[in-house]
Amino acid sequence: MNIRAGLSFKNILYHAKTTPSATASLIIWTIFSVWATIQSNNPWLFIVCIPFILGLTLIPLKVSKMNRSLSDDLLPQYIDSTKEYNISEITKEKVNEKVKLVGTLDKVIYGISTKPTIRLKDESGKIYANLIAPIPEDIKKGDTVELYGVVAKHYYLFGFIGIPKMWKPKIYGIGLIKHY
Template sequence: MKKIIRFAKTMPSATLSLVFWGGITIFATIISKNIWILILSIPFLLGLTYVPYKVSNMNKNISEELIPIYQKNAPLLKISEITKDKLNERVKVIGTIEKIIYGISPKPTIRIKDDTGSIYVSLIVPLPEDVNVGDKVEIYGVVTKHYKFFGFMGIPKLWKPKIYGIGAKKLN
């Protein structure tokens, strides 16, 4: 049950979809007095649960496989050293978490800072359970583009670096 609650917290879009469509199904069944609506929607509702859960587990496995490689091979950089020239390069950054954003995205976005600046990190997995705002973390990932106005798309020249993170490790 603890895993399901954590999954629901870290995958809000999947949870909201399941609650919304489950409610619509129950409402339609009650209004129509036709139990077949409920019976025939069960595979759909199971898919709304199973697919995000499988994707989450897949991302977790990828993260666990790649973190040792990044720990060993990725250069440790200060945030100010992450420039547009580092696009698509593996990086390792140590910083303090300023903000954790889950929103409707199935993956969290965090903003970390060090003594040279701050940067956004979009993770493919949830943060470890004991990580909170103010904690010092080591982030592993690849430098990508963050557009000023639209996040993932926008005006070609108006972007700054961000990290597409494969994982994070809390430091003492």
């Protein structure tokens, strides 16, 4: 498989924006490698670091592309077979159900992985969703979107683990598209 397929400066900038932790790791490791090479006066040190720098660049990029491909493959199945709900209808009884939500993209949080967390709101409430792929480039904060995914548990204190019975519903988002 060719890793360079579809790789452009625009794609790299988009990837850097959607994976801030990977970008920060790459920058820190590169600066550290250059500093260590200068301090040691040994150019071989930097040459040894090149595979790590390439790995910090290419592995998150490849994972992001794989997640986008997975989302693109699953999204048509969800569009055809998912019932639309209001956010207030997403209750604890809906855990593991496929859902479609239409609302305004209220907040976008990029963390450690290429999978952002978003907050979606409609006239009935707000809900958080963890997406499996970065947000499509044509979608911005404030846009009306359709979110397809599965209802999951979000524990109040620790996110994915916590005290039993202290959780609220959230969505594991398969895909996000603009609503027209």
